[in-house]
Amino acid sequence: MKTIEEIKSVIKQNILIERLELEDITAEEINDNDQLFGEGLGLDSVEALDVVAGLEEEFGVKLQGLPQDEIQKHFFSVETLSQFIASKLGE
Amino acid sequence: MGTRKRVVVTGIGIICGLGNNKQEVLAKMKENQTGIAKMERFDTSKFISQMGAEVKAYEAESYFSPDELARYDRCAQYAIIAAQEALEDTHVSLDSAGRDRMGVALGTCNGGINSLEVQWTVEGLDKENTAKYPFFQQGDAVAKHFDLHGPVNTINTACAASGNAVGFASDMVAEGYADMMLAGGSDPMSISVYAGFNVLQALNPEPCSPYNIRYGLSLGEGAAFVVLESLESALQRGAKIYAEVNGYGLSSDAYHETAPEPEGRGIQHAVELALKTAEIDKTQVGYINTHGTGTAANDSAELFGLRKLFGEEQFSKLPISSSKAYFGHNLGAAAAIEYVTTLLAMQQGLLPATLHFEAPRKGSEDANLIVNSMREEKPEFFLCNNSAFGGHNCSIVSRNWKQNQATDTERSRNHSRVVISGMGMVHHHGYETGSILPWLSRTDGPVVPCEFDLKAYDKNLYERRMNSLTQFSIGATHLALQDAGWEEADVSASQVGLIYGTSRGSLQSAQKYLDIIFNKGPEFASGIYFPDMVLNSTAGKMAKKLKLKGYGTSLSTGGNDGLMSALYGYETIKNNIQTYCLVGAGDERSELSATIDRALGLDQSPFQLSEGGASLLLSNLESAQQNGMKVYAELSGFGLTFSASEQEVEKQLHRAVNTALEHAGLRVEDVDFVLFSSAGLPHTAGLEQDAIDSMFGKQNIPNYCFNDVFGYGESTSALYHLYVAADMISSHQNQQTAWQEVAAAGESLSANQRFQHGLVVGSSINGNNIAVVVSAVN
Numbered sequence: 001m002k003t004i005e006e007i008k009s010v011i012k013q014n015i016l017i018e019r020l021e022l023e024d025i026t027a028e029e030i031n032d033n034d035q036l037f038g039e040g041l042g043l044d045s046v047e048a049l050d051v052v053a054g055l056e057e058e059f060g061v062k063l064q065g066l067p068q069d070e071i072q073k074h075f076f077s078v079e080t081l082s083q084f085i086a087s088k089l090g091e
Numbered sequence: 092m093g094t095r096k097r098v099v100v101t102g103i104g105i106i107c108g109l110g111n112n113k114q115e116v117l118a119k120m121k122e123n124q125t126g127i128a129k130m131e132r133f134d135t136s137k138f139i140s141q142m143g144a145e146v147k148a149y150e151a152e153s154y155f156s157p158d159e160l161a162r163y164d165r166c167a168q169y170a171i172i173a174a175q176e177a178l179e180d181t182h183v184s185l186d187s188a189g190r191d192r193m194g195v196a197l198g199t200c201n202g203g204i205n206s207l208e209v210q211w212t213v214e215g216l217d218k219e220n221t222a223k224y225p226f227f228q229q230g231d232a233v234a235k236h237f238d239l240h241g242p243v244n245t246i247n248t249a250c251a252a253s254g255n256a257v258g259f260a261s262d263m264v265a266e267g268y269a270d271m272m273l274a275g276g277s278d279p280m281s282i283s284v285y286a287g288f289n290v291l292q293a294l295n296p297e298p299c300s301p302y303n304i305r306y307g308l309s310l311g312e313g314a315a316f317v318v319l320e321s322l323e324s325a326l327q328r329g330a331k332i333y334a335e336v337n338g339y340g341l342s343s344d345a346y347h348e349t350a351p352e353p354e355g356r357g358i359q360h361a362v363e364l365a366l367k368t369a370e371i372d373k374t375q376v377g378y379i380n381t382h383g384t385g386t387a388a389n390d391s392a393e394l395f396g397l398r399k400l401f402g403e404e405q406f407s408k409l410p411i412s413s414s415k416a417y418f419g420h421n422l423g424a425a426a427a428i429e430y431v432t433t434l435l436a437m438q439q440g441l442l443p444a445t446l447h448f449e450a451p452r453k454g455s456e457d458a459n460l461i462v463n464s465m466r467e468e469k470p471e472f473f474l475c476n477n478s479a480f481g482g483h484n485c486s487i488v489s490r491n492w493k494q495n496q497a498t499d500t501e502r503s504r505n506h507s508r509v510v511i512s513g514m515g516m517v518h519h520h521g522y523e524t525g526s527i528l529p530w531l532s533r534t535d536g537p538v539v540p541c542e543f544d545l546k547a548y549d550k551n552l553y554e555r556r557m558n559s560l561t562q563f564s565i566g567a568t569h570l571a572l573q574d575a576g577w578e579e580a581d582v583s584a585s586q587v588g589l590i591y592g593t594s595r596g597s598l599q600s601a602q603k604y605l606d607i608i609f610n611k612g613p614e615f616a617s618g619i620y621f622p623d624m625v626l627n628s629t630a631g632k633m634a635k636k637l638k639l640k641g642y643g644t645s646l647s648t649g650g651n652d653g654l655m656s657a658l659y660g661y662e663t664i665k666n667n668i669q670t671y672c673l674v675g676a677g678d679e680r681s682e683l684s685a686t687i688d689r690a691l692g693l694d695q696s697p698f699q700l701s702e703g704g705a706s707l708l709l710s711n712l713e714s715a716q717q718n719g720m721k722v723y724a725e726l727s728g729f730g731l732t733f734s735a736s737e738q739e740v741e742k743q744l745h746r747a748v749n750t751a752l753e754h755a756g757l758r759v760e761d762v763d764f765v766l767f768s769s770a771g772l773p774h775t776a777g778l779e780q781d782a783i784d785s786m787f788g789k790q791n792i793p794n795y796c797f798n799d800v801f802g803y804g805e806s807t808s809a810l811y812h813l814y815v816a817a818d819m820i821s822s823h824q825n826q827q828t829a830w831q832e833v834a835a836a837g838e839s840l841s842a843n844q845r846f847q848h849g850l851v852v853g854s855s856i857n858g859n860n861i862a863v864v865v866s867a868v869n
Contacts, residue, residue, distance in 0.1 A: 020555075020619065023555050045350065046349055046618055049291055050290070050617060050618035052618075053615060053616065057611070057615050064139050064289075065292065
């Protein structure tokens, strides 16, 4: 079972930095509560779907078909996303 | 004042999920049947949907010889089958002169992607299959198969591609470049593409039903072609006429790589341009076959745009439907399949329906949708609309010939003169606005990678993961706009168009996408690289970053991409569809690109292969002068042909040159210099040179190829030569210092030589020939 800190680290390094190739920022510089969209890291809708694919690959969870409002709720920040994944892993 | 021939459809062919010929397809439509079913071609168990409209019981061997199968990807196979049916339907027997005057315009979203998928790797690819992959091979294969030597062009604007191909082909006939054209589109089912739509969560688990309460699309496959010819020719030979292609419009959303502009501004603009070129009023439109994919993003945006254009009252009365519930979304073939099936239905006095419909979704309630079974209705004019990834849109206006006929065979048109008002180039020599003549003396150094970095050039034009091709092309285009002295606000206000040529798109991005599919599995497809699999992704990003919201398209010819863009841009300005249009091309080197070079034999070129981009701003001469813009040179005439084989090289190059001279109103003796660009492959280089020499050898005029200076760029080289020709003419006129330096370096150049008319000729490895006359504006 992964700890919440391990989940955060995978999301930051493996998904945001390596998979999405965010530039001019390191995993250490991403704050847990930074917004993923808009003003924060500035992800767009296609990148959000790629984060879904990345989470499935990294954590072996099934997220495809998640409604848009669920994505908006859980994909707010690294913090909310990690809590969501932790709950999925606990199911 | 010029004239424009009326163009009509006289032949139809189709193969798709609903049937393998037009009788089968129409019969199933009349029975309200769908071709969408559980997918059989590949395993879809790990995707969110298992639905697709596959061509049934396809036996390639019953259509093609083993030798043909070794040369044709399934994309070309479907195209040839549909084109063959269309040719039989039009009842014409072509002699050699007829084949010289007939060309091909093919739209495709994914080209020969199946030929990479059969190898299931992006490393260690073989030659035979890999050579079938490039997009231009599909259009070229159709032309070679039927031994046609007219204009050949492959349009790559994803899901709008084949509508655009029909439009381009109608221009070729209307403007006299060809007597007949085969126009259509083709895309076979592809697991990599299915996986991309899966990761974007765009697929419907049930057979799709656009505008219905259940969201999502179903993919399909197939091809459809029409034969286009002038009304005059159709009447003369008593051909059956299905419809007149009255006009069409293209546009660019300049908004997002996959999603349409939410208020449908792009499709609205395409329809406006279509109605304008067709010279009909919107109140005359009696039916719209919409793009209607079934996704939330597309359907609402599209209806929003149409409602705004037609006004609520007309919109709510206007019959509309999406045909995608019959045979799925056929991507590059979608427009052609939807267009020909609409024409087939109209032959019976019917309009296509949207099947599987339960109730209208939010935003569709006021639409007059034709649902679940075909409706008896006989409109005179109708639209066929399509929209694409990359933000490209296409709308075709046609007249249902059964309902009413035109009486005159030509329309008069005001023609404008077309000039080059801005030039920009990104290359390993550096980046530059305007004159690049000093680069011509740099013959010493080797061709090295282009180090242009868009982020360093202007970080606002860059976005993360932007591939090199897009960086070069945005850079070159920004430089051309700078050269013209245009600021962002000017560009936005002028609705400037963008026509862009790329033979391969970004293979850096394609390699990343395919590598994940082949190595990790299709269920792990990358959503962020999928949008770059369509070649118009680069033009889409250029439009978005530079705010180019006018006419827009992207095309592939395998060697004349930049010149074909110039020709297309020239026609839109000449015909007053646009006042300003950017034309450009780009090349990008990568590991996968080098593999494809070897498969195509480009490693045999005496020139080193290079990368970079070039862009020209074309303007209406009058507007350029009124606004005090630069005028480098005038484009005074084009010609285009297709050699298809070595035996035809000389004849077809001559035909291209003669057509360009004829359009410019000039003779061979009027040409002051010739610039010729090709890959210079051993088996054709001598033939090409002989062809030029036999025409211009008697005149002691400069005859150059600068590919030793620039290296060979498949998409850009011929455009570089047009750039240099305009540069030479303008620099000579102004007696610039740079010109004197070049003149001093050149052996046969004298500073006093006449430089009134230059001829630029480009020839691709398959023999796509384009000639253009460039003239000084005195």
